[in-house]
Amino acid sequence: MKTKMDGITAEMLQNKGATFVFLGVPKGTVFGIDLKCWRTDEEFRGIRLIPPGMHYIYYASSSETELDDVSQRSGFFQYFNENDIIVKMWDKQTEDVSTEIVNEETVQRIRLNLSNLDRYLAPYPYDVWSRWHCLTRQITAPLAKKLSPEKGLIRSEEFHSVPDSERPRGVKKSKDCSEDGEKQKTMEDSGEPSPGTSENCSKGESSAQSSPGCSGSRRLSRMTEKEREDAMLPNLKPVEGTVMRFTEIPRNKYPPGSTPMEITKHHLDQSYTLEFIISQHEEPLNIVGELQFAYTIFLIGHYWNGFDHWRNLVILLCSCEDAINKYRDVFIHFIATIHYQMKELPLEFLCGIDMDQNVFYKKFRELFRNVNGANSSQKIVMMIERFKQNLAELFQWRFPNDDTDDEDDKPVVVETEEINE
Numbered sequence: 001m002k003t004k005m006d007g008i009t010a011e012m013l014q015n016k017g018a019t020f021v022f023l024g025v026p027k028g029t030v031f032g033i034d035l036k037c038w039r040t041d042e043e044f045r046g047i048r049l050i051p052p053g054m055h056y057i058y059y060a061s062s063s064e065t066e067l068d069d070v071s072q073r074s075g076f077f078q079y080f081n082e083n084d085i086i087v088k089m090w091d092k093q094t095e096d097v098s099t100e101i102v103n104e105e106t107v108q109r110i111r112l113n114l115s116n117l118d119r120y121l122a123p124y125p126y127d128v129w130s131r132w133h134c135l136t137r138q139i140t141a142p143l144a145k146k147l148s149p150e151k152g153l154i155r156s157e158e159f160h161s162v163p164d165s166e167r168p169r170g171v172k173k174s175k176d177c178s179e180d181g182e183k184q185k186t187m188e189d190s191g192e193p194s195p196g197t198s199e200n201c202s203k204g205e206s207s208a209q210s211s212p213g214c215s216g217s218r219r220l221s222r223m224t225e226k227e228r229e230d231a232m233l234p235n236l237k238p239v240e241g242t243v244m245r246f247t248e249i250p251r252n253k254y255p256p257g258s259t260p261m262e263i264t265k266h267h268l269d270q271s272y273t274l275e276f277i278i279s280q281h282e283e284p285l286n287i288v289g290e291l292q293f294a295y296t297i298f299l300i301g302h303y304w305n306g307f308d309h310w311r312n313l314v315i316l317l318c319s320c321e322d323a324i325n326k327y328r329d330v331f332i333h334f335i336a337t338i339h340y341q342m343k344e345l346p347l348e349f350l351c352g353i354d355m356d357q358n359v360f361y362k363k364f365r366e367l368f369r370n371v372n373g374a375n376s377s378q379k380i381v382m383m384i385e386r387f388k389q390n391l392a393e394l395f396q397w398r399f400p401n402d403d404t405d406d407e408d409d410k411p412v413v414v415e416t417e418e419i420n421e
Helices: 007-016 104-112 114-120 126-136 141-147 175-190 215-221 225-231 260-268 271-278 286-299 304-318 322-326 328-344 359-373 378-395 416-420
Strands: 018-023 030-033 036-039 046-050 053-060 074-080 085-091 121-123
Touching: 007 046, 018 074, 053 126, 074 141, 085 104, 104 114, 114 121, 126 286, 126 328, 141 286, 271 286, 271 304, 271 322, 286 304, 286 328, 304 328, 304 359, 322 328, 328 378, 359 378
Parallel strands: 018 085, 046 121
Antiparallel strands: 018 046, 030 036, 030 053, 053 074
16 A cells, blocks of 8 residues: 655655665666665666665666576665765676765765756655554664674675685495495494494494494484585685674573573573573664564565574564563564564465464464463553454464463473583
């Protein structure tokens, strides 16, 4: 549904709206701001009447001959003050935005000539402004800078090329090794200890029973499938300044020295982990800003790691009970944010998945139980009810017994051996 711009808003944007000038952009380039994108024509020079605040600008170069041949999207967050004029140049050699900073003299010349440039500037798509504001209102300029790569551009990470000498070669198996591997597999299936396992290694028997040249094969046979795949991949190192700087979610969800009972408690209620991440920010609401940041670069920037981080933050926030009343504002803004995010999420990400197998369905159900268990404020309870209705309309999800646990969510006994690992 499009939002019409009233006269007062139009006058405000005319007097206070910002301008983004993008010079030298080739015809046919995919260019977008916030939730709207186009293919540029020969006269394109940028966007005008931009509402002051945070915006996401992105682009992708395309082939002159193939309409569907579009490169990966690159983008960056830009905060616009009133009447700002931000100028960027296109670099034809790299087919990317130029890294050179446009000097103030050029910016002032453009400002004085803005009336003549106006006809080459597309108006900001105001019909998306309300939706965009709801999705990003907690992303501040300092937070966006903190989370973005050092070079500022958000796109798939770049990696250094690997010299041939460092490329993985795999392990060449001899006939004896292959037969030994089959024997190893048979013994593993039967539950019997085999030569080269940790039992025999502790007795020093592994080397005595191994055939020459088979040690690599034995190591491979003890690897998991993922470890074997990782061993065959080159050790790629990302180019400095291209890595996203998300707040790391700790692997251990409990404080050091926790008892088995405490570990179980912290796995069921992850308020400790949430508080740890909040402590990495300048203020608690920044965790909602990071959630919005990750979602935006996934939805608009097509950055897949953004989806992973967003999902992990949603899972974490849905897994807290004690923190709900302590960080009341965080959860109010989280519920409001996820309400809007689910509306914008492409339906194919959730439709067609069994509710019992859908991680979002299960975690939202857990959130609803936690809100009830924490005796939350009336405002949060009302927001949750509206959120439930929204999910029912979007995905036909139902939450009949929010006070009961799913089989997978029941408490798990923590073994002492697991604690010591």
